[in-house]
Amino acid sequence: MATRPSREQSKDDSSSAVSSNTTFSRKAIRAYCISANGFCTLKDPKKCFVLSCQFCTNVSVRFILNKNQQSSPRIPAGFSQIIFPKAARKIDSRYAAQRRGAQVLKDRAYHTGVPILPLLEQGYDINDTRDRHAVVPFLSFFLALLFHSSDSRHVRRRHIRASHFKRQSIPSTLPGNWTSEGCVTDNPAARTLSGPSFTNTTGMTVENCITFCSGSSTGANSIPAQSTSFIFAGVEFGQECYCDNFIENGGTNASATDCSMACTGNSSELCGGPNRLNLFFSGGTPPPVPTVVPSSGLWESLGCFSDDVNNRTLSTPVGVDGDMTVPACVAACQADNFPLAGLEFSTQCYCGTNIEGEGAPASSGCNMACQGNSTTLCGGANRLNVYNFTGTISGPPVVNPPAGGNGVNPNVHPVTSGLPTPWVYSGCYVDNAFGRILGTEQPDNDTLTVESCIAFCESENFTLTGLEFGVQCFCDNDVIEGGVLAPEDTDCDMACGGNATEACGGPDRMSIYSSTANVTLLPVPTPQNTSLPGQWQYVGCLAEPGANRTFPYQLIFQNNNSATNCLTQCSDFGYPAAGMEFGDECWCGDVTDIAANGGKPASETDCNAPCSGDPIHLCGGSERLTLYEWQGNLNTWHTPENTGFYEYLIGGLVIPLIANLGLNNKVQFLEKFGTGPPNSTGAYELDLTLVDDFTKSWREMHVKTDVFCSGSLTLPDKAGRLINVGGWSLVSTFGIRLYTPSGSAGVNGTTDWEENPNELELQVPFIVLRFKDEILTISPFTQNGRWYPGVMMMANGTILVVGGENGSNGPPVPTLEILPTPEGGNTTLFMDWLQRTDPNNLYPFLFVLPSGGILVIYYNEARILDEVTFDTIKMLPNVPGAVNNFLAGRTYPMEGTAVMLPQFAPYTDPVTVLVCGGSTIGAAIALDNCVSTQPDVDESQWAIERMPSKRVMTCMVPLPDGTFMIMNGAQQGVAGFGLATDPNLQALLYDPSQPLGSRMSILNTTIVDRLYHSEAILLNDGRVLVSGSDPEDPRFPQEYRVEVYYPPYLTSGLTQPEFTINETDWAYNGQYLITVTLHEGTTSGMRVSLLGAVSSTHGNSMGSRTIFPDFSCSGNTCTITAPPNAHISPPGWFQLFVLDGPTPSFSQWVRIGGDPAELGNWPDFPDFTTPGI
Template structure:
């Protein structure tokens, strides 16, 4: 057919496309529905209508300018777990579920109505204006979400009415739980710190203890349990001015039995708001990242406590990715080095020089936005998968949820990788719903409870909406794509500043929520989630232990006083501090154990790379059912933190 503007040129015809290559016209005759060369097991379903007026049937739109094809589009959809894909108007790709078409009242039209050629492969058709060429996945299901019922879904319940909206919670080695709050902001009961005695929850007055030792504001700080012999808690960083330099210590049940702080004696080298902290293999404290306070400039450095003249180390990648990299995820790796994940990137640092030794592929984000991130304020959550004796398997990192910059589209996937692998890659697993500001609590049986957060938005006051009320259980022993169960739901919105930590009885304590969105209240109520293993009716095993201070590679005896030893397992869970989706110190190991009669012998982890020095909850499992835990210390106090800081107004336990 002659071109309307130049009758000497050829411009195709109905369903015929004229393509020019080096001045030569090639006519594809005619363009067809693409049914060959598709990725995986996709099947063409037909031409379907869009709602129109700028409204689309599917949430996820990708504009593949001059590069759209069924192959390109459907590859993305299946990679992110979406079993329905569609192409529209040549350049547009959409991913979602069959229910999306139903909800949009889409109707099937004659195939010939979807007559626009794909911009990336003009031999094939990619819909038309407000018309979608639809394909569905017909192979092995991309995911299977389990839906246990009754007690198998776990249960939320009220633990106790609260006295404060906590920003960070941590269980002490005595079993009591510390709550730290944004001090001095005028909120009701804003004293800065409380301690909850879980065994007294039926006596409100006896359960809560006010603590008065804080001198500066802990708003958005970092926390850890130290490997000293009394398990002191440390809190670093804070809101603004001198608070950002704050270093605060608490000895549970110690001489003062309160937080101790003196900013004229003990401070960070760099002031930090939203930093992360980690115990290194030598027992020293690594503090990483943050901003200079109150939405100030980035602090793209790391430093070590105790300060022994060691300078701060500049990290260019944190400067480059500000402000999306706060509360980075940190972990000691068994093969050596430190894993760090921030924004949508990850790398391994040398544990001595902190130079980058390996840069991992970028972390996948949303199917339609690779800039989606995982750390505050985009805020997902991360854990380490179980480590099993003899600890020869590579360590796996799991990161769930997050959001996109600016648009605040929450992510509906988890990603995992093995940083120590020769060529690490990220595996994507779709979640049943979107989740930003989630928490993950590691359970003693090696599964993970994913809870809290919102269906859209980013972290911050009033910046997220629509609470995600159900919990998920992630089981890494199951095949990829079949690891998630949809568990019980709560009636309590847990949005910005919510936490989750594992208690010694195997339940998960859930607290906090400070949304300031004029819809959901500041949340004082403290809940617990009871996992199915405590609702099965099976009795919890029990044990006694004498040696609670373990050397690496040592053998330790315990006596089983209730439960069978036939299939006995033991697990070790690192003491954790929960804030902003980051459970600092969280780690789980399954050491070797053997039993003779009621006496069982545990072999402690072999070294500080497999198991950094610190305090761990020791659980015994009879089948799926865990005991109450005891706290044990592994690896001692190699940096002599028990003698630090050397000031008379700090209680020191010694080494």
């Protein structure tokens, strides 16, 4: 398939309906009620109306005017008639006579807003394919108008393609010289841009953020006033703006798709995402990195010293006039006769006569630029830049702090009255002893008041408000990081910048107000090392390897990260190593990733970020992981000595698209047009007994239309014909092709593929008319064949065709249909879930269940349909995807593969369905897991088993011993031409008899890349034939070579058993004799298996089923009891194997269940050969 543009799904704003009180004459119609049993044609229209209401659910009732009807129904108001051009073919009466029951249909279709005449009024027959092809383009055009009509009063449904919606983007014109720098990572615990910031939940735009960071905001337009110019601006989470002159804390480039949130002030602009910034650069030169001022006047630097909020190194805080600088602080201390001065946290000044408490020189931590001079350092968190006065002090020290702003004022008080209900003053708390005690900080505000801070926090749904250092406002719901009440409430004695009488905290003191009766104080967080899930164990703090990452899979839990949540997610998907970082990041991988990617042990104190969902425990830090490892084996991947091997078989004539093993034990290959040599006929048959003679081994066959991305099955008729449906474009998408296997080992067959689009095609639903309570409703849609359909044999012997698209990268065909088409009827049914999940649901996986339902797995969903009405009986839980992306898919184009695990007599155990491989949308990271469930079991969940490697475009082959070969595909990408890399050359064996997590064995490797359009099928001798690879990519070859794989059961040196059988047409529950010859064991260790005939394409093994029937032996004569019913074993052909211990015989074909739908008599046209029944 060519590369497809991504498509978004649009939701309908109402049901599809056109209503009117106009009715058809009931005497003039026949009605067909669609059900799984076909159509009921009732002579009494009144009965049909009743039946359609009482017995048909999800029914399409089609009203057809009788040919001799004289009067026409009155056209509803606002409608005009449909007219079709003369190019539409008139009915040829001679041709019509050849068609049994052919009738001129005079369906009435209506439309609004366009001049139209009655469809088929002049004798066009939509059941005549010749007429159909003439009118389809015009009907498609008119119905497209109907879908998109904007002025219709009647047509309420809208099908709008994603291209009609304006996507969010970065503005093409930015203020000044600002340019976009793309999407970069961020983290709340260590911001990439750590300067001023603001949040606007309703008015954030890229332009407003740039204005703020440019320093030109004055407080207008809800942009806080901010006068410092920065060269970087970033928008995040739709509503947040950050500024800086440097990229801090390891911020790195991220995928552009990570920045996908619309700005709250302009929905057409992008404003980052969760922990992702859209970054902008002014083009300016960054200011110098701030440095220590070595001296200021007679003051000399003593360096960086530690400080403790509970035991100050310099005991006296002082205020300064204006913004904080080194000269301002030392001048204030000199004026008060202190010989020592210290600057902390960029805005705080302390004076003293001695180094007190636990103060001591610190090697790091003085890293904050001064508030008033960004080129110089003013301490840091619990760090002081200390200066010593070298002159003469004129007198004793005095404490004379100025009032207001950032000064200390003993006359200020907390606000205890006049607050908005229910807010109350909680007290003065010690801040920053171990970290900030409230987690959300707003930009400094020189006009801050208690009331304004409460108003902001309340607007963001926080229950706590904290004020500090006169200008700082914080919000949260709990007091974190070991925050406690200060010894004295008067410790919060710094006046608010906007009201000199209100207390706004102090240096490392926070005035806290609460809207709840109780304030929760959480302790200093520590690593969680008890009550861990499963067998996880805490290891320590791990340093990330710079810009690289230790583990490959990242999850962001912005509000609920914890050891329990992170570790459970990682182990559920089979990853035995996990780490949390930055508080809200969870990383999964393998223990071996640590050494391979350069992870190194780090100090425990470096992991200091509380978990976003568990603030009493630590989740890493900046570039630091809180590391855990699983104790014991989470996955057991066996490495047997006997692995089997690949072997080159023969060079091919074509690159196969579809491979089947026919009843003649020859392999039928179908090829898409345009891939192989120009003289290719599109179909070839390989005689496996003649592979040593290339010219004799291949037989040329022919198809008339392009089978590209069609679906195939082996029919249950007595000839075991192959049917192929759908195709690439135009008439090919309607294709129904049939082939009767012929010839024998070493003897060429004489039959060929049969096809005639003028006689036999898929169905075309035009317009569905429904009557209910005298109201006519019209559900318009067109269907132009199927590309990528799913195909399945129903329990009643008919063929179910599901989904697809309208030719190459076309719109969805969200319907299913039944073949053969009942005479005069149409079985197509619309399925909203196919519409909604296109284009990720192609080639859906289909299974008949023992319960009688039909399991459909598509994209990342699964449901069970009623086999009669096709209503949904049961929705299964969504299919798990990647550990960090639940939107990963399993069907084309993400393309994994699915099989039903073996059923064993007496068939009382619920069946299990296994799905392996797939990929993710966007980044296209192939999946490294298989998932399984028991769909007939209530509340059944999906079990996840990790594979040894990632795999997309997976092939899975049922083997006669009940195991499954997993092979082919790539480790990166999705299905399609040129869309995958890193071929997966490793074969795996999946053994359902082993415990979950221990079912996979690593087998041998091939040298042949098998990517898009590769296949794998079981041969009658027990080998696996592997073919194809059509990547259309210069990096990888177009692959003509055909290989076989010898599974371990053929390379153990044991002789294959043999058996003879006389009766190969089996009825359900019948008993049938075989005579066995065992060379290694006895019948007590013998097994018998039945494997359904398979068609392999695009990872889909259509028709696969594995059954171990009951049998008993007397001597070497054994009696096999056939499966009991069509839900255990749908009608069809099966390969019968006898196993002597682990070793299978050659297979022989048996038919089980007969041909209940009498497909052997279909189609009844002269261009098709029917075997009869």
